[in-house]
Amino acid sequence: MRTTVVRRAVLTASALSLGLLATACGSGDSGTKAGGGAEPQRSASAPAADKGKSAAELAPLLVTQADLPAYEVEADAAAKAGGGQSAVPDKAECKPLVQLQSFVPLGKPAGTATVAAREKAKKPGEGASVEDKLDALKDGLSVTRTSVGLASYDGKGAEEAFGTLKAATTACGGGYTVQDGTEATRIEKVGSSPAVTAGDESLAYSTVMDLKDGDKATMQFVVVRKGNTLATFYALNLTGEAAQPKAVVEAQAKKLG
Incomplete structure (x- = not known):
């Protein structure tokens, strides 16, 4: 992909997929991370709800391997790498969308936590033919990978962050251009x-990116607010057509209560 940030996300997904492909043609298992759950309560009269959760408090609320048996749940290397602060849209109102795609927190969260969920590719059985192994390689490259982020805010910070994203999806429907250093990437539309x-309010949208040479990439985004915590989902696929990560969203929303 053309921007530094998006390319980093795709390369991370590529590395993860290729690692799986090597396993598909040989043997071995990938590691996972674990955690727990809790239920925040939305109430204007509850003082505790006004204080955002720290990163340590958010970590146990992230989805784990046990929550998503059909996925490989792992640390989100792309989100941890960050680096999206230099990405700037040509329209100021589109900045929240660029931040979400660039793994830059919206507003001023009290704490953040991230994880990634990658669909499991089919593995060839014992004694599989070369053709079956090649099919497994193709399957490995066509899986969707979803970055899941939690951000908790003091006061009404989560509501404000959600509002800016919702407004941006409307204002930027006709697309925008992102400049990251010397690279410019065109987002053709936001649909x-x-x-x-899920949660107290939710938002789902997609973006279509121009990869040049006639190629396009469709990415899926979902944002769920539960009390003063915002859960964001960014799904991409190396084939260029990501599906909405419904199972991942449902599992994460359930953990938030």
Whole structure:
């Protein structure tokens, strides 16, 4: 992909997929991380809800391997690498969308936590033919990888962050251009995605990126607010067509209560 930030995310997904492909043609298992859950309560009269959670408090609320058996759940290297602070849209109102895609927190969260969930590719059985192994390689490259982020805010910070994202999806429907250093990437449009019912309020949208040479990439985004915590989901696929990460969203929303 053309921007530094997006390329970093895709390369991370590539590395993860290629690692799986090597396993598919040989043997071995990938590692996972674990955690727990809790239920925040939304109430204007509850003082505790006004204080955001720290990173340590958010970490146990992230989805784990046990929550998503059909996925490989792991640390999100792309989100940890960050580096998206230099990405600037040509339209100021589109900045929240660029921040979400660039792994830059919206507003001033009290704490953040991230994880990644990658669909498991089919592995060839014992004694599989070369053709079956090649099919497994192709399957490994066509899986969708979802970055999951939690951010908790003091006061009404989560509501404000959600509001800026929602407004941006409307204002930037016709697309925008992102400048990252000497690289410019065109987002051709911001469109709606199947509605998601979760948390206190939710938002689902997609972006279509111009990869030049006639190629396009469609990425899926979902944002769920539960009390003063914002859960964000960014799904991409190396084939260029990511599906909405419904199972990942449902599992994470359930852990938030």
